[in-house]
Amino acid sequence: MPEGHIIHRLAREIRSTLGGAPVLASSPQGRFADGAAAIDRHRLVRTDAWGKYLFCDFGTGEILHVHLGLIGKFRRRATPPPDPVGVVRLRLVGQGTTWDLSGPTRCELITPEEQDRIVAGLGADPLRRGADVATMRDRFARSGRPVGAVLLDQSIVAGIGNVYRAELLFLCGIRPDRAAASLTDDEFDELWRRTVELMRVGTRLGRIVTTEPDEIGRSRGRMGDEDRLYVYHREHCRRCGGPIATAEIGGRQIWYCPTCQPATA
Ligand SMILES: [Zn+2]
Structure with a gap:
């Protein structure tokens, strides 16, 4: 299972590779089609990692929440990306980099209040400044x-x-x-x-x-x-x-x- 270091690294890499220009979002698998449509062609404003939870804010009022769980994975590819390999829940296509998400436990759009509730339930994160x-x-x-x-x-x-x-x-x-x-x-x-x-x-x-x-x-x-x-x-x-x-x-x-x-x- 990916531990917190992987999630924090992903938050940084996704922000640095997708930030700036509008992102093309899709769900090749289809299970997250509505969610992908809601963030499609929006700019990634912010990413945040808390423990094993990843949050991506596309400025739509809702937050993309991903928990990789035991087998979930974000794969990094070049843009334009090749055809999806396996079951891809979410594909995020940036100008130079594409991210394919497969097998997550959670991939959903949540409200900022729901994000606050998730974070409030988490203990000290060693990778965050000011951990309690x-x-x-x-x-x-x-x-x-x-x-x-x-x-x-x-x-x-x-x-x-x-x-x-x-x-x-x-x-x-x-x-x-x-x-x-x-x-x-x-x-x-x-x-x-x-x-x-x-x-x-x-x-x-x-x-x-x-x-x-x-x-x-x-x-x-x-x-x-x-x-x-x-x-x-x-x-x-x-x-x-x-x-x-x-x-x-x-x-x-x-x-x-x-x-x-x-x-x-
Ligand atoms: Zn020993």
């Missing part, structure tokens, strides 16, 4: 759930998915089944600091890289898939070489290193 970290800290302290589950709760912290949660907890040396309320202030601070840092790296690179350049011997931009993660979907810890353990936490499988992430602080 104090409320997030408070929610951690009051939670009775494992930290691994709380990190996936978009109403507490918005944008983290299954890869980042495993890697961030590894980097902080925190076992995913520890209660969120058991984190010390220092542990919480480090978790937040690393989250902001690594999600920014992910936004810049367009993929998740959590390993330290000093440890791997090359820069983050040049790491291969074998080198870019410590524990997620791995059999052996990228740092200590020990066997990786898995557990189901927050409804999804998580990978962790029992050696580098001991049971207690």
Whole structure:
């Protein structure tokens, strides 16, 4: 599933490639024909990302809301675009760039008030300035759930998915089944600091890289898939070489290193 870094990157790329001139909107698949017609030939005024939610404002009074979900994808093509490949819900044709959206969980026009309601239900977004970290800290302290589950709760912290949660907890040396309320202030601070840092790296690179350049011997931009993660979907810890353990936490499988992430602080 695309995590918040992909959505923030899309918001920037779509704005920079489609902003300015009127956009030709269509729904090759037909399922979003009315919505596409409503924004067709309007100028993209603004894009905004909150966690895993993307909003595009075409100045029509309604907002295009996209949630990619598990399999949704925005594909970038040159203009004029080739025939749509697969099932394309929405095609946005700009002067030099075309974006094809397929497989989203949500693709709809909503009112600004509905956008406000969605955003109000989301927790701190590490990729937004002024994120409400104090409320997030408070929610951690009051939670009775494992930290691994709380990190996936978009109403507490918005944008983290299954890869980042495993890697961030590894980097902080925190076992995913520890209660969120058991984190010390220092542990919480480090978790937040690393989250902001690594999600920014992910936004810049367009993929998740959590390993330290000093440890791997090359820069983050040049790491291969074998080198870019410590524990997620791995059999052996990228740092200590020990066997990786898995557990189901927050409804999804998580990978962790029992050696580098001991049971207690
Ligand atoms: Zn380890």
